[in-house]
Amino acid sequence: MGGSLTAVGLGLAVIGAAIGIGWIGAKAMESIARQPEAVGDIRANMILMAALIEGAALIAIILSAFVL
Amino acid sequence: MRKFILSFLYIAVFALISFAQDQHDHSGHDHSGHNHSHQTQNTQDHSGHNHGAQDHSGHNHGTQDHSGHNHGAQDHSGHNHGAQGHSDHGHDHHGPICGEERHHEFDAGENAIHHIADANVYSIGPLMIPLPCILYSTEDGWKTFLSSKFHFDKIGHGDGHQAVDRYVLDGGTVRRITDTTFPMGNVPISGFIHKEIDKRHTSFVCYNNKLYPTDAKSTADGGLFGGGLTSFYDFSITKNVTAMMIVCTLLFFMFRSVAKAMDRREGMAPTGLQNFLEPFVTFIRDEVAIPFLGPKYERYLPFLLSIFFFVLGLNLFGQVPFFGGANATGNLAVTAVLAIIAFLVTNLNGNADYWKHLFLAPGTPWFVKIILIPVELMGLFIKPLTLMLRLFANITAGHMVVLIFVSFIFIAGKNGSYLPGLGVGIIGSTLLTLFMMSIELIVAFVQAFVFTILTASYIGASTEEHHHAEHAEH
Numbered sequence: 001m002g003g004s005l006t007a008v009g010l011g012l013a014v015i016g017a018a019i020g021i022g023w024i025g026a027k028a029m030e031s032i033a034r035q036p037e038a039v040g041d042i043r044a045n046m047i048l049m050a051a052l053i054e055g056a057a058l059i060a061i062i063l064s065a066f067v068l
Numbered sequence: 069m070r071k072f073i074l075s076f077l078y079i080a081v082f083a084l085i086s087f088a089q090d091q092h093d094h095s096g097h098d099h100s101g102h103n104h105s106h107q108t109q110n111t112q113d114h115s116g117h118n119h120g121a122q123d124h125s126g127h128n129h130g131t132q133d134h135s136g137h138n139h140g141a142q143d144h145s146g147h148n149h150g151a152q153g154h155s156d157h158g159h160d161h162h163g164p165i166c167g168e169e170r171h172h173e174f175d176a177g178e179n180a181i182h183h184i185a186d187a188n189v190y191s192i193g194p195l196m197i198p199l200p201c202i203l204y205s206t207e208d209g210w211k212t213f214l215s216s217k218f219h220f221d222k223i224g225h226g227d228g229h230q231a232v233d234r235y236v237l238d239g240g241t242v243r244r245i246t247d248t249t250f251p252m253g254n255v256p257i258s259g260f261i262h263k264e265i266d267k268r269h270t271s272f273v274c275y276n277n278k279l280y281p282t283d284a285k286s287t288a289d290g291g292l293f294g295g296g297l298t299s300f301y302d303f304s305i306t307k308n309v310t311a312m313m314i315v316c317t318l319l320f321f322m323f324r325s326v327a328k329a330m331d332r333r334e335g336m337a338p339t340g341l342q343n344f345l346e347p348f349v350t351f352i353r354d355e356v357a358i359p360f361l362g363p364k365y366e367r368y369l370p371f372l373l374s375i376f377f378f379v380l381g382l383n384l385f386g387q388v389p390f391f392g393g394a395n396a397t398g399n400l401a402v403t404a405v406l407a408i409i410a411f412l413v414t415n416l417n418g419n420a421d422y423w424k425h426l427f428l429a430p431g432t433p434w435f436v437k438i439i440l441i442p443v444e445l446m447g448l449f450i451k452p453l454t455l456m457l458r459l460f461a462n463i464t465a466g467h468m469v470v471l472i473f474v475s476f477i478f479i480a481g482k483n484g485s486y487l488p489g490l491g492v493g494i495i496g497s498t499l500l501t502l503f504m505m506s507i508e509l510i511v512a513f514v515q516a517f518v519f520t521i522l523t524a525s526y527i528g529a530s531t532e533e534h535h536h537a538e539h540a541e542h
Binding site: 040041044047048052058059061 | 355356359453454457458460461462514517518521522525
């Protein structure tokens with residue numbers, strides 16, 4: 001991994017993913033508070049969505065390691 | 069609380085052991101009393117010096133005899149090693165060629181990468197256990213032997229002292245000497261030197277006062293990920309393969325006994341191991357398989373369970389400290405194969421609707437189709453790609469962070485030369501490592517679950533019975 005620009009890009013990618021996952025978490029908490037009986041479904045979907053967003057960040061990380 | 073203190077003590081003791089171990093490797097050359105020095109870490113920064121020293125040395129040391137330690141010649145480089153009383157174990161292989169002038173600085177990142185890499189030796193704590201090597205090169209054909217033939221130290225970092233048919237063991241990994249002037253057969257070598265050449269990490273073998281370049285590590289991807297094509301292929305039973313075999317055997321016996329217990333104790337409350345495994349199985353069935361696959365879940369449940377327990381088992385096995393530290397699910401090749409299997413299962417079971425929606429995107433206007441169809445086709449391959457990268461990156465990142473926290477001991481203690489820092493480092497890194505290990509424990513479960521749930525959702529999407537009534541309203 002060479003260059004500080006790569007590091008900046010990595011940071012930006014992770015910020016994006018963090019905002020996305022934070023948003024999902026916040027909304028999931030809200031939903032659980034509103035409908036506590038649906039907690040199982042909400043949790044499973046929350047993890048699934050978080051994993052999908054994480055994928056985008058991970059692609060950025062891996063590409064920065066391989067390409068640059 | 070008592071348990072916490074106990075586990076704290078355990079980790080502190082382990083950290084001390086690993087510190088004592090790494091003293092040999094990282095503390096550079098200024099301290100007396102260590103007999104073998106790890107070339108990987110010590111020599112990379114001062115490559116320029118080696119040839120000069122070689123010319124000065126005057127006498128022919130370090131030739132075929134690998135217990136000849138070139139002590140005399142080291143006087144040239146300004147270190148008076150003879151006085152430090154090296155015990156001649158045969159592993160003091162830094163002669164004038166193999167590095168001197170070590171202003172070695174401990175590189176935490178380098179160290180972490182070395183430890184998560186796959187290897188041809190299995191290490192339990194500091195103890196190195198040989199594994200079978202199965203090597204193929206287009207010039208020499210197949211070679212099979214046990215990696216103990218490389219004569220690495222029983223306790224050390226897996227640097228071989230003997231070359232076997234131009235293969236050498238460097239830091240636990242088999243490499244091949246590309247130079248054809250290097251003799252075949254079993255040849256004692258005096259050490260390794262690592263240099264950056266054209267921004268690529270190249271390792272050199274010191275033999276007979278000459279440096280022989282070695283090929284890059286053999287990779288399963290054929291050099292796709294920047295490794296470049298190598299002159300040899302390593303099909304060995306490596307550390308990761310061993311870990312996978314152990315995990316598979318363990319899972320086999322665990323599930324066999326649980327399945328037997330289920331037959332025997334039908335209708336009764338589960339006991340023992342059954343209590344431990346049944347919640348996982350029912351969880352995967354009720355939370356993953358049924359919601360995503362609907363009524364035909366039974367067809368895919370065995371596959372999903374296999375994926376889940378295989379990934380979970382390897383994740384947890386890779387976390388056991390000082391037991392190989394096999395980073396199998398943090399290895400791109402392993403996760404790639406898992407992702408390819410998931411990809412095949414998804415697409416071979418895809419029904420007509422799935423393929424129609426993939427290639428034709430029915431019910432959308434033509435200008436949307438132009439965009440949508442390429443995106444859908446890309447998505448077909450991006451899905452397994454992310455599946456592969458997610459597991460790999462999560463596990464690798466976790467292991468890296470743990471290793472870097474452990475490295476904190478050496479950074480704060482300045483490689484053992486600064487005792488107060490060492491104390492702070494040990495306490496700090498023990499706490500941080502404990503914290504990170506517990507997070508990793510959660511990650512091990514979450515990633516196994518995520519891999520399974522995503523596979524299930526892909527399979528569900530490809531086998532879904534389509535209701536065309538839905539499309540009518542759009």
